[in-house]
Amino acid sequence: MRSAYRAVSGLILLGVVVQLVVIAAAWFQVLNDVDNGGVFDNNTRNWAHNAHSVVGMMVIPLLAVALLVISFFAGVPNGVRYALLVFGAVVLQIVLAFASYSVPGLGALHGLNALAVAGLAENAMRKARVARQMPAAVA
Template sequence: MRSVYRVLSVLITLGVVIQLTVIAAAWFLVLDDVDNGGVFDNNSRNWAHDVHSVVGAELIPLLALTLLVVSFFAHVPGGVKWAALTFGAVVLQIVLAFAGYRVPGLGALHGLNALAVAGLAQMAGKQAAKAPATPVAV
């Protein structure tokens, strides 16, 4: 279970990297469309926006919830704490995403919190990597 815990933490971190990459691509695609005579409005979407939505609203939350559940069985010292912090940061990320539509300044916090999600997931993975080979009582 410790290896599952570690893989999940790596997948969450990778998910954040994908998120950062595709949202940058999404907005550069929008700018390119506008430069070529397109119009930016409420219907302006592209494949990168769609990937950002699926990975951010479905995949990463599912991975974070799974990490939290696995943390109770993985016997990683501090594993439950790091999984709970990661899950909490993912929930905050979703809240900030929706709130950013009403208060655009919160969009900046959405970007910063993404880095917190990645950092917390990495800390969870480090805990699993340095855990002893035999299970430790939680």
């Protein structure tokens, strides 16, 4: 189960990286479209905006729930605590995303919290790797 804990933590980290890549691609595509005579309005969405929504609203939250469930069986020292922190940061990320539509300045916190999600997931992944290397009596 430690391997599953480590793998899911790594997938969450990878998901955040994908989020960063696709949102940058989304807005550069919008800028390119506007430069070529397109209009920026409420209907301006492209493949990368859609990917950002799917990964952020479905994939990462499901992985965070999976990590939390796995954490109870993985035997990773402080694994449940890290899984709860990851889960809480993911929930906060979703709240910040929706709140940013009403209060655009919160978008900065949405971006900053993404880094927190990545850092917490990386920490959880590292804890599982270190726990795997320890003898069972020490862990």
